[in-house]
Amino acid sequence: MPEGHTLHRIASLHQERFSGGVVRVSSPQGRFADGAALVDGQVLERAEAVGKHLLHHYGSGLTVHVHLGLYGTFSEVELPMAAPVGQVRMRMLGAATDFGTDLRGPTACEVLHPPEVDALVARLGADPLRPDADHERAGTRIRRSRRPIGALLMDQALIAGVGNVYRAEVLFRHGISPYRPGTSITAEDWDALWADLVGLMPIGVATGRMHVVRPEHDSGAPSYAKDRPRTYVYRRQGEPCRVCATPIAHAVLEGRNLFWCPTCQPR
Structure with missing residues (x-):
């Protein structure tokens, strides 16, 4: 299972490439289709990691939560992206960047409301990679x-x-x-x-x-x-x-x- 540094590295990359702009979100596999529709076309305000959890915060107040688990991976690809290969749970394209990303095989990929995000963070311990760690x-x-x-x-x-x-x-x-x-x-x-x-x-x-x-x-x-x-x-x-x-x-x-x-x- 990827350790916390991997998620923080992904969060930093997504923050650099996608934050502040409109993103197109889809679910070629279909398992995240409803969630993707909720955030598709919105501005990604911030990407961050807490422990082994990745959070994409959108301007609407919704957050996409990803936990890679044992088999989850992100593939970072320059645009234009080819047709999806394999079971792509989530595809994200940035309108103001030359990159897209495909997520495959995560344990969790879901849309959370603010109280749910707060509950998730509250049940996690101190993260050595975060300055707010207690x-x-x-x-x-x-x-x-x-x-x-x-x-x-x-x-x-x-x-x-x-x-x-x-x-x-x-x-x-x-x-x-x-x-x-x-x-x-x-x-x-x-x-x-x-x-x-x-x-x-x-x-x-x-x-x-x-x-x-x-x-x-x-x-x-x-x-x-x-x-x-x-x-x-x-x-x-x-x-x-x-x-x-x-x-x-x-x-x-x-x-x-x-x-x-x-x-x-x-x-």
């Missing part, structure tokens, strides 16, 4: 929980936008076992974790790639997959740790794959 409230809630910190970092009601890669890597970078309960995370621990996320995630927005390995460790073993940046632990189970050479461990925690170094991140 990380102290998130930290307080974490320190009251006995759930493992590895699970808490993935709870979108606490921290919005962090996914499996950032979860695994930031815990490694701070030597914190993913199994430590939230009650054992000090205020200093949380401030350091948060500051690291605030520093790392904008790099993903700017480059479209996660860069989590410090320069002094960014050599030796290749990435876990072609065209992917190197990681410390993510998807490196059984491989030697880049710092201490201990084999990276793997388990499943609350339904998600978990990766960590037993030596660098002792329980």
Whole structure:
């Protein structure tokens, strides 16, 4: 599933290309036809992301909400666009730009009214990519929980936008076992974790790639997959740790794959 930096990158792109102008919205697939008709021909005032959620705010007060889920993708195409290929849920064309975009396979693509947008944002936690994030409230809630910190970092009601890669890597970078309960995370621990996320995630927005390995460790073993940046632990189970050479461990925690170094991140 795309992590928060991907949605913020898409929001920034759509803000640059489409905001302030009339957009044509359609649903070639048909599943979003009613919603598309509500915003077609309106001015897109603003595009933004909150965690893993993309919001297109229109002049009428309506908002198109997109959650990509596991399989959703946006394709950015220069005009003129060819006939839709595959199951295009939403096609958006800008009247004042040379670009269009096709959305395929999202978990959610829907039109929301202002109270619904407020309710959506209210149930999301602190987003490290937003200046209005309340990380102290998130930290307080974490320190009251006995759930493992590895699970808490993935709870979108606490921290919005962090996914499996950032979860695994930031815990490694701070030597914190993913199994430590939230009650054992000090205020200093949380401030350091948060500051690291605030520093790392904008790099993903700017480059479209996660860069989590410090320069002094960014050599030796290749990435876990072609065209992917190197990681410390993510998807490196059984491989030697880049710092201490201990084999990276793997388990499943609350339904998600978990990766960590037993030596660098002792329980």
